[in-house]
Amino acid sequence: MNAAIELGNLVKEYETPAGVIKALDHLDLTVPEGGIFGLLGPNGAGKSTTIEIAVGLRKPTSGTVNIFDKNPQTDSQWIHQRVSIQPQESTIFPQERVGEILSFWASLYENPRDVDQVAKWMGLDELLFRKVAKLSGGQQQRLNVGLSVIGRTKLAILDEPSTGLDVMARDDLWKVLRFLAKEGTTIVLSTHDLDEARVLCHEVAVIDHGRSVAQGSPEELIKKHARGTLISCRVSPDGISDLLSELRPFGEPEVADKTTISIRVNRTDPVIAVLSSNPAVSQLHMNEPSLYDAFVRLTGHDFE
């Protein structure tokens, strides 16, 4: 499979008055061509620095960068026509109208998409004559995403695209991203939202402290790194000791607050059978293995 982005042993150090900050610490990353790829990591993990170096906006301190086998530092014109990046702030043009900005952005590309089509995708078709300064936060965000896809580039890089969107707008955005991926655009999105990554991304890389600590499909990472399903229930105090004995063959049940028992298991059916036939048990809950749990197990800390 061809790679859209290949980063090898990347180091990035920022010199600051307070000292050197190592934002990337020998980071390796390969983004395959096609599909939706997620960069997952908490604040300060190094996602934006990675993206900025990949597209040539920043130079690495050391390491190699290839984007469609080109070097962003020397092939910038070639890359500009094939790679788009979501602007963080469309409010740099506060007095321009939505339609004007979309048209201007489209004019920077050789084979752009139709402005009306993109406006419709992003729910901006009724707002083409509105000044950017008058847009709500969510509308500005939709404009930012619209700008990143209007160039019909081979690769579109989006930074937290669903931030500030309501659930309906987010669902519409996901439809557009899936459509673009199906059409052949490679999409990279940086996100804090692990549920979004799970439903949308074909593959993800977990970035932590400037390194890529794991890469694979969300389901692969969950299978490999997350613990099993957490089953918990309420138990009347006189039933606790018998229930603990019944559960021990399946794992290590734990008691909390003297009335709650929880157990983590890979196979849920036998445990559910035990719990549902026990009259002392009520309020059964199941927490499926999650990308969040995989993240915590991979990094040893919370996703904060």
Ligand SMILES: Nc1ncnc2c1ncn2[C@@H]1O[C@H](COP(=O)(O)OP(=O)(O)OP(=O)(O)O)[C@@H](O)[C@H]1O
């Ligand atoms: N221009 C800069 N000058 C100095 N330090 C920087 C600069 N840009 C980023 N950093 C630092 O580098 C580290 C990585 O930051 P980066 O913005 O790449 O992370 P991120 O994963 O994108 O975070 P977020 O999700 O908050 O955007 C952080 O410690 C950050 O404070």
